[in-house]
Structures are given as C-alpha cells and as structure tokens.
Amino acid sequence: MNGAQDLGGAHGFGPVRPEPNEPVFHADWEKRVFAMAMAMGFTGSWNLDGSRATRESLPPAQYLASSYYDIWLEALEAQILANGLATREEIATGRAAEPPKPVARVLTADILEPRFRVGFPSDREPEGPARFAIGETVVAKVMNPVGHTRLPRYVRGRRGVVEAIHGAFVFPDTNAYKRGENPAWLYTVAFTASELWGPEADPGGRVTIAAFEPYFDPA
Amino acid sequence: MTHDHHHHDHDHPHGSDLTPVEARVRALESLLVEKGYVQPAALDALVEMYETKVGPHLGARVVARAWTDPAYRDRLLEDATPTIAELGIGGRGGEHMVVVENTPEVHNMVVCTLCSCYPWPVLGLPPVWYKAPAYRARAVIDPRGVLTDFGVGLPETTRITVWDSTAETRFMVLPMRPAGTEGFSEEALAALVTRDAMIGTGLPLSPGAEIQP
Numbered sequence: 001m002n003g004a005q006d007l008g009g010a011h012g013f014g015p016v017r018p019e020p021n022e023p024v025f026h027a028d029w030e031k032r033v034f035a036m037a038m039a040m041g042f043t044g045s046w047n048l049d050g051s052r053a054t055r056e057s058l059p060p061a062q063y064l065a066s067s068y069y070d071i072w073l074e075a076l077e078a079q080i081l082a083n084g085l086a087t088r089e090e091i092a093t094g095r096a097a098e099p100p101k102p103v104a105r106v107l108t109a110d111i112l113e114p115r116f117r118v119g120f121p122s123d124r125e126p127e128g129p130a131r132f133a134i135g136e137t138v139v140a141k142v143m144n145p146v147g148h149t150r151l152p153r154y155v156r157g158r159r160g161v162v163e164a165i166h167g168a169f170v171f172p173d174t175n176a177y178k179r180g181e182n183p184a185w186l187y188t189v190a191f192t193a194s195e196l197w198g199p200e201a202d203p204g205g206r207v208t209i210a211a212f213e214p215y216f217d218p219a
Numbered sequence: 220m221t222h223d224h225h226h227h228d229h230d231h232p233h234g235s236d237l238t239p240v241e242a243r244v245r246a247l248e249s250l251l252v253e254k255g256y257v258q259p260a261a262l263d264a265l266v267e268m269y270e271t272k273v274g275p276h277l278g279a280r281v282v283a284r285a286w287t288d289p290a291y292r293d294r295l296l297e298d299a300t301p302t303i304a305e306l307g308i309g310g311r312g313g314e315h316m317v318v319v320e321n322t323p324e325v326h327n328m329v330v331c332t333l334c335s336c337y338p339w340p341v342l343g344l345p346p347v348w349y350k351a352p353a354y355r356a357r358a359v360i361d362p363r364g365v366l367t368d369f370g371v372g373l374p375e376t377t378r379i380t381v382w383d384s385t386a387e388t389r390f391m392v393l394p395m396r397p398a399g400t401e402g403f404s405e406e407a408l409a410a411l412v413t414r415d416a417m418i419g420t421g422l423p424l425s426p427g428a429e430i431q432p
Contacts, residue, residue, distance in 0.1 A: 016351075024274075039261055076247070116311040117311075205378060205381070
C-alpha cells in the first residue's frame with residue numbers, strides 16, 4: 001500500500017541523528033512490547049508479513065508521529081483483536097473475560113535460543129522455472145495495490161538489471177492476509193541512481209532491491 | 220534489569236506512577252499471560268537474549284575472520300548464511316544472509332526503506348536512527364549526504380551501492396581492512412569493527428582508536 005511506511009526518496013525529515021552509546025531499548029515498556037510481539041508471532045496466529053501489513057496500515061500522520069515501539073504496540077493490539085485472541089474490552093482492562101482461543105504454539109524460555117538459532121526460513125520449493133536471468137534488464141511494474149506489497153514506490157516503472165536469483169520465497173503480498181505462501185522467485189535487481197532520481201543523482205550510484213518475480217515485466 | 224513488570228496488579232492497572240503507554244503495555248502483558256498465550260519467563264529471556272547475547276560483536280567476528288582467512292572471505296561473499304554459521308552465528312532475522320564487500324571503488328550501505336529489516340544474528344536489534352524516517356527516506360536518494368551525517372567522507376571516485384532490504388534477504392557490509400593492522404589477531408581486528416561499519420554508514424576504527432566510545 002502507498003502508506004507512510006514507503007519512505008524511500010522522501011524529503012524533509014532532516015539529518016540522520018545517530019545516538020552515541022545507544023542502548024538496545026530506551027524504556028522497560030519497549031522491552032515488553034518487543035518480547036510480546038515476538039512471542040505472539042510464535043503462536044502462529046499470524047505471520048511476519050501480516051505484522052508488517054498491520055503496522056503500515058496506521059494512518060500516515062499517526063505512523064510518522066509514533067515511535068517505533070509505539071507502532072509495534074498499536075499493531076500487536078490490532079492483530080490480537082483481528083485474530084479473535086482477545087476483545088477490545090479485555091485489552092482495555094488487562095483482564096480476561098472470555099476463555100483463551102487455542103493457539104498452535106506457546107514460546108517457552110527453554111526453547112527460545114535453540115528455536116531462534118534455527119530461525120524461520122522463508123525460502124520454498126519453486127513452482128516453476130525462473131522467468132528472468134542474471135544480467136537481464138527488467139522493468140518494475142507500475143502498480144498501486146491497496147494491500148501489502150514489498151515493491152517500493154521509488155522503483156515503479158524504472159528499469160533495472162537482475163544481479164542475483166535467490167530462489168523461491170514466500171510471497172508477502174498474499175501471505176500477509178493468509179491467502180497462501182505462493183512461492184515466487186526472488187531477485188536482486190539493481191537500478192542506477194540516475195534511472196531512479198534523474199541527472200542530479202550521485203554519479204555512479206546504484207540502488208538494489210530484493211524483489212519478487214510478479215513485480216517485474218521484461219524490458 | 221528490573222522485574223517490577225511482573226506485579227500484575229489487576230486492581231490498579233492504571234496506577235498513577237505509570238505513564239499511559241506503560242499502563243497499556245502492562246495491561247496487555249497481564250492479559251496475554253492470563254490467557255496463556257505468552258509466558259513471562261520467555262519474555263524475560265527474549266529481552267535478555269537481545270540485550271546481552273546477540274549484537275554487533277558477532278558480526279565483528281565474521282568480518283575479522285574474513286580479513287584473516289581469504290578462503291573464508293570467498294565463501295562468505297559466495298554463500299553467506301552457511302559461512303556465518305561456521306562460527307556458530309545465525310538464526311531469526313538472518314536466515315538468508317548476503318554479505319557485500321567494500322573496495323576502493325565501491326562502498327556499500329544497507330537500509331530498509333519500507334520498515335526495519337536488519338541482520339539480527341550478526342548485528343542485534345537495529346538502532347533507532349536505522350528505523351526512523353530520516354535514514355529510510357534519504358539513504359537511497361542521497362547516500363553521500365547520509366554519510367556526511369555520520370562524519371564519513373568518501374573519495375568522489377568511490378561509487379556507492381545502496382542495498383534496500385525489501386525482502387527476507389539480509390545484508391551485511393564487509394568493510395575494508397584498515398591500514399596498519401598487519402599481523403593483528405582476529406580478536407584485535409574484531410575490536411576495530413563497528414556496527415556502523417557493517418551497515419555501511421561508518422568505517423572501521425584505525426588501530427589505536429578502539430578505546431574511543
């Protein structure tokens with residue numbers, strides 16, 4: 001969706017402000033939001049693409065005015081509600097009024113490190129051959145889906161070159177809504193800075209994206 | 220770390236000592252624990268893992284190994300995930316790693332314009348600036364200006380490639396080994412490798428500068 005999350009190339013946000021000796025978390029509540037989001041994701045009630053889709057669905061003014069973990073908290077509550085794991089009243093009061101909904105898994109402290117050490121790979125068996133070859137010029141589609149997508153606006157309609165083929169991966173545009181993993185070939189596609197930004201762009205600059213086959217047409 | 224969040228005081232969920240967001244988070248945790256969806260000990264372990272165990276010191280080990288072992292470097296650039304796993308490093312947020320090498324001709328910089336994708340197993344959780352709009356907006360359109368914000372000036376002849384982390388591939392930069400480090404041990408080299416050097420918004424420290432903050 002063309003939401004506030006799609007920030008590449010936007011102006012007006014000022015300089016980047018690194019924080020010396022930055023802590024991992026800036027408040028205890030951030031720690032709990034991070035951990036709850038991880039643990040609730042582990043229950044299998046939704047997937048990572050769904051979490052991203054929910055976060056970027058915040059109204060743009062709210063998204064841009066919120067801290068990172070504020071956005072996570074908003075999205076976490078929204079996903080709990082949308083998946084029927086709790087009611088609005090229960091979230092408001094912090095007390096259960098109804099029995100829990102069964103979940104696939106519950107994260108326990110003893111399995112955390114081995115399970116996270118393995119990770120949650122999102123590559124899958126391809127359903128057919130790759131359409132594009134390394135070195136081939138492709139054009140990012142002009143598309144404006146109202147739902148989740150991982151094709152940023154700043155490359156749409158631009159010509160790039162396939163630099164790598166990573167295999168078939170879970171397709172976020174459908175997986176976010178539990179409409180299937182639909183494995184799609186994932187490519188690294190490189191764009192020249194001048195193709196993206198015009199003649200004023202940094203000479204010799206390039207931007208690469210990792211993007212799915214359905215996002216491209218042959219040049 | 221404090222454990223006062225374990226006082227699930229159902230009668231006073233909005234105690235006057237809590238800010239609104241603190242009260243809201245505490246209420247949510249109480250509810251999720253009562254429902255049996257999450258376990259407080261697992262939440263504690265998650266926080267501890269990412270505060271104390273997983274962080275850029277792990278990526279620095281990978282870089283130092285690549286600087287001292289050419290065969291390792293070659294494998295790392297060819298197929299990063301198993302090569303990083305040789306050092307016992309990997310997992311969530313780094314299931315599909317790609318390592319890109321800086322040279323005198325090309326400097327690499329990593330961003331996620333759409334959210335906050337970042338190679339957790341080698342760098343830990345991302346800093347606030349990496350997740351904030353200023354960096355996400357500007358890294359792709361003005362990377363040289365972003366480097367200036369970090370106090371990094373590259374020769375005009377060095378071209379910049381920006382890697383936008385728009386899928387589940389996660390990128391780490393292999394910076395150039397600093398001059399004057401001939402004969403350094405892997406451990407001494409790793410101490411020169413900063414987090415920002417592995418994102419591409421910084422350069423490794425020079426020998427003798429390790430003790431700087």
